[in-house]
Amino acid sequence: MSTADATDDWGAGGTGRGVERKADPGPGSGGAGGLPVWVLGLLPLLLVIVTIGGFVALDGPGIGDRTGPPAEELVVEQTVLKPGTIELTVRNDGPDAVRIAQVQVNDAYAQFTGPSEGVGRLATAKVRVQQPWVEGEAYEVVLLTSTGGTIVHPIDIAVETPDEDGSFFGLMALLGIYVGVIPVALGMLWLPWIRRIPAGVFRVVMAVTVGLLAFLAIDSTLEGLELATLGSQAFGGTALVWIGAVVAYLLLSGVSSWLSGRRRSAEASGASPTQLATLVAVGIGLHNMGEGVAIGSAYSSGALALGAFLVVGFAIHNTTEGLAIVAPIAHTKPSLGRLALLGLLAGGPAVLGAWIGAAAFNTSVAAFLFGFGAGAIVQVIVQLAPTIRDGEGRTLHPPAVAGLLAGMGIMFVTGLLVAG
Incomplete structure (x- = not known):
């Protein structure tokens, strides 16, 4: 065999046997039979549509008439x-x-x-x-x-449904401010205290924050599942809660990744303190929207007592959410405008939720919103988890575990003050 033949068989690092190499066709090149690629991708879909159309046109051959009484739901x-x-x-x-x-x-x-x-x-x-x-x-x-x-x-209790006029929506807005905006704003007053605590105590505070959010995520999921079982099942029922959670998690993950790409000075968690605080506020806001839906719908049906005790109970319960917002930015110097914006992101959706719940309550929508809030909160927890690591890189070290349990306990105890 000559040198030229050997080169033809093996090439530069080839595999021998005289294999002929072909250029890889581009993405727009023709496929089988020279058809364009987009036609090859569309052809199976068109065949499926034609098959289904023929089945419907022939009135479902092979199925036969159904026997027995109709299914009434x-x-x-x-x-x-x-x-x-x-x-x-x-x-x-x-x-x-x-x-x-x-x-x-x-x-x-x-x-x-x-x-x-x-x-x-x-x-x-x-x-x-x-x-x-x-x-x-x-x-x-x-x-x-x-x-x-x-x-x-x-x-259960017959109470006249209020008219949906301007004063009604004003009352719903006031109720949303009482249970959402004001408590969160009061909780954000912990910012000066958080700035002065040692690093070890700060990690415990962050663990408490994660515990608060974990309780909210569980609470949102359970509320959504309960609503989904009471209402229409045709649109998915309890599946709407999980779909909402997955959608929120993926959306917030994408937003967080985009923000991290624009801010290279991010922390090890992949987000800067301001980004973390914003994500926390968004997650809490989505939870409060679901909470507002429940409050508004209960009020419109007369099942919720609008007494001072209820307002105090929600205020104490939601005040801890302000702590969760300011904890990530404790060592920065946010402006008053940014703090106000974070507070509105977290508390403002309660007003919108109250309007939705009172005026156009739908169990399927409410279940999806509760699931959406839960998924958003879980994504925030993933972002916050690295901030509670100790010097050895452990996340669930004893002080952090104590903080997690304390956060969940605080939310549970204050939740007992909310009477409906």
Whole structure:
């Protein structure tokens, strides 16, 4: 074999056997049969659409007619009480249309007006029942369908639903400020104290902060799961809580990564003190939005006592959130404007949540918001965790564990003061 032949077989570091090398086609080059790449990617999707269209056009061949009674699943999403009437907003969660034939209130038949035709899948309808009711009494409304099915909806305490006018939304805003903005602002007054404590004590304070946030994340998740089980299941039910959590975690992770790329002076956690404080405020704000939704919806239904004890309870419970915000920026010199902005980010969403809950409460939306808040808080915890490491690089050292437990204990005890 000549030198030229050897070069042809092996090349520069080749594998022998006379293998011919081909250039790698570019991303826009033709594929099989010379078709463009975008056509090859779109072709399977078009075939799926054609297949589904044919199946629908032929009326589902092979499935046959279903036997047995229709599946009737009506869910009451909202109750509005006015003098002499009880109005229910219902949604059809089942696959079949549901027609309401009769209504009972406390085992007595009542006159009602509602949809003349059946309520289709995922559709909503209002059922207005002519029923004199007494404030403070309990009622049980039973919807009887045309097939003999029953949907039972209890009203634990009958209270007139307030009108949604300007004064109503003003009251909701005031309530949101009481339970969100003011407590967070008061908690931020701990900033001068945090600046003067030793490094070891500061790590414990940061551990307390993580404990506070961990409790909020658990609380948000449980609240969302409870709401999801009470409302419509057609849009995902409890899955909405977990979807909201994942969406929030990924969004905040992306935002944090983007901010870290712009601020090379970041800490070892990947975020500067200002970024950490902002993320904490956003996470707490999302939690407070979910809290506001629960407060507003409870107030509109009359299930929440708006006494001074309630305001004091929420204030004490949420004041610790201010500590969580200022802890990451304890050794910086933030302006008053930045501190005010952080406070509004954390407390302001409670006002928006109260408006949403009182005016357009929907269990699916509320469940998603609670999950969103929980996911945001978990992402913040991941960002804060490196700040509690000791000199040996340990995160769960004894002082940190004590701080974590103390933070969760504080939130639990102050949460007992909130009465609904």
